[in-house]
Every structure is written in C-alpha cells, then in structure tokens.
Amino acid sequence: MGLNAKEARQEARKAEAVKEAEAEKKKAEKEEKKKEKEAEEQRKKELSVQPGVAVGTTEASDEKIVYLTFDDGPSENTQKVLDILDQYDAKATFFITGQKPEYRPMIKKAYDAGHTIGLHSFCHDYETVYSSEEAYLKDLEEVGEIAKEQIGFVPCFIRFPGGSSNTVSRNYMEGIMSVLVPKVLELGYQYYDWNVSSGDGGTATTEEIIAQSETDKYHQVMLLFHDAATKETTIEALPTVLEYYKNLGYSFKAIDRESLVVHHQVNN
Structure with a gap:
C-alpha cells in the first residue's frame, strides 16, 4: 500500500532534515579544517625565521644595541649575573643546558625578570651531540623540555654548542653542521652565533675579557659570554663592559x- 499524502510529506521532511544535518556536518568539518589550517599558518608565522646576517655586514638599523648572551647555565653564577x-x-x-639540575629554577627567575631563554644543549658533550642528526635533535628536545618545565613553552631561539661554524664536530660526523643548520630552520628554530666574543670560554683573564668584549665596530653587538661556575672572571668583567x-x-636588549x-x- 502506498503512502498517503500526509505520510509522504513526513517522509519528505525527514529526508530534508537528514540532508540538512549532513550539510551542517560537512560545513562544520570544513570550518574545523579551515581553523586548523589557520592555526598551522599562525604557528609557522610565529616560528618564522629571519634571514641570517653574516658577521661584518652592515645591519639594517642604526640603533645601538648590545645583545648580551650567556651560554652554559644555569649555574652558581646565574644569580650574580642577574644582579649585575x-x-x-x-x-x-x-x-641554557641541562648540566646542573639544582639550578634549573634560575631559568624561570631569569625569564620572569624579562630576559630571554634560549636553548643550547642538554648534555653539552660534543661527541654525543654531534654524533648524528638524530642525536643532536634528541639533545635539543631534552633541553627544550627543561625550558618548558620552567617557563611553560619550548623556546625557538637556539645556539649550537661551539656555534654553527665549529669544526670540532667533524671529529664525530663529517658534514654534520651542514645537515643541522637547514634542519633546525626547517623545524621552526632560529639559531644565533655572535659577532663579538668575550673570550671567557677559555682561560682569559678579567682584563682580557674586557678588552675582547669592547668594540665600537658594530651598531648592534651580539656578545658571547658564558654563565658557568668556573667563570668568575666573567662576573668580574661584566660591570666594566656594561659601563x-x-x-x-648602547641599550641592552634580550633577543626577540x-x-x-x-x-x-x-x-x-
């Protein structure tokens, strides 16, 4: 027996309702995909890297800035550095590194004081870090987790142990830096070397550190220091360099x- 007119109308309305529900579902899925795409594009934008500026080139800005950078901490000296x-x-x-777990709360203290936290290395052992691409990225992920525990996110600013120009890595893997440099950029990190080194990574005296840190050659100075327990000479030299x-x-700014x-x- 066929449907009467009333039943036919009811079935038609049901079919229309199903059709509308499916259309709404597709619309919602489309909107969700759009939001996901926008979120991904925003993430890429936020992590977008800037073009590198080679040492010795003229910077775009004439503003006189010193970017003080401290590798290898936190350590017994971090509080002294912060006070200065x-x-x-x-x-x-x-x-930062992961070498002294007892000083990790200093990471948050530095961040809360308005300083920038970047990633250096978890173990800072060249033989381990530069043994392979996988080993380096594992180490970077580990130190990133330390930062996240302290400040709530993984920084996108990094510095290679020894800098991107290091040659000691050749002892452990030929061509490793040529692999890692584009890789970290691809992953959304920006790496920083320096155009002035204080020389405090070795056995320089306080006077030598001061002499090597001071220059009027650049409008913008990316100055390498070390935050490590053995670097009392850095603490002694720092006020003079700042003066x-x-x-x-010059003004003193954190990397952004x-x-x-x-x-x-x-x-x-």
Whole structure:
C-alpha cells in the first residue's frame, strides 16, 4: 500500500532534515579544517625565521644595541649575573643546558625578570651531540623540555654548542653542521652565533675579557659570554663592559623576533 499524502510529506521532511544535518556536518568539518589550517599558518608565522646576517655586514638599523648572551647555565653564577644586569637595567639572553639540575629554577627567575631563554644543549658533550642528526635533535628536545618545565613553552631561539661554524664536530660526523643548520630552520628554530666574543670560554683573564668584549665596530653587538661556575672572571668583567657600552649610548636588549640575527659560515 502506498503512502498517503500526509505520510509522504513526513517522509519528505525527514529526508530534508537528514540532508540538512549532513550539510551542517560537512560545513562544520570544513570550518574545523579551515581553523586548523589557520592555526598551522599562525604557528609557522610565529616560528618564522629571519634571514641570517653574516658577521661584518652592515645591519639594517642604526640603533645601538648590545645583545648580551650567556651560554652554559644555569649555574652558581646565574644569580650574580642577574644582579649585575638588574643594576644596569640590562636585558640579556640565556642559552641554557641541562648540566646542573639544582639550578634549573634560575631559568624561570631569569625569564620572569624579562630576559630571554634560549636553548643550547642538554648534555653539552660534543661527541654525543654531534654524533648524528638524530642525536643532536634528541639533545635539543631534552633541553627544550627543561625550558618548558620552567617557563611553560619550548623556546625557538637556539645556539649550537661551539656555534654553527665549529669544526670540532667533524671529529664525530663529517658534514654534520651542514645537515643541522637547514634542519633546525626547517623545524621552526632560529639559531644565533655572535659577532663579538668575550673570550671567557677559555682561560682569559678579567682584563682580557674586557678588552675582547669592547668594540665600537658594530651598531648592534651580539656578545658571547658564558654563565658557568668556573667563570668568575666573567662576573668580574661584566660591570666594566656594561659601563663601556652604556657610555657609548648602547641599550641592552634580550633577543626577540625583531633582533639582529648573526650567522657564521658553516665549516663542516
């Protein structure tokens, strides 16, 4: 027996309702995909890297800035560094390691004081870090997790152990830096070398560190220091270096997305 007119209308309405529901579902799925795409594009934008500026080139800005950077911490000296920076109203960037777990709360303290946290290495053992691409990325992920535990996110600013121009990595894998440099950029990180080195990574005296740190060659200085327990000479030299640049009209800023980016020539 066929449907009467009323039943036919009811079936038609049901079919129309199903059709509308399916259309709404497709629309919602489309909107969700659109949001996901926009979120991904925003993430890429936020992590977008800036072009590298080779050492010795003229910076785009004439603003006189010193970007103080401290590798290898946190350590027994981190609080001393923070106290000196505070005295001069200076901001800096700390490229951290995982070497001294007992000082990890200093990462958050530095961040809360307005300094930038960057990633250096978890173990800082060249033989381990530069044994393979996988080993380096594992180490980078591990130190990133330390930062995340302290400040709630993984920084996108990094510094290679020894810098991108290091050649010691050749002892462990030929061509590893030529692989890692484009890889970290592809992953959304930006790496920073330096255009002035204090020389405090070795056995330089306080006077030698001061002499090597001070220059009027650049409008924007990316200055390499070390935050490590053995670097009392750095603590001794730092106030004099800050006074020097302050008297020349420089400001002291932490690295951000608008900062000068210094990239060395890759040599392995």
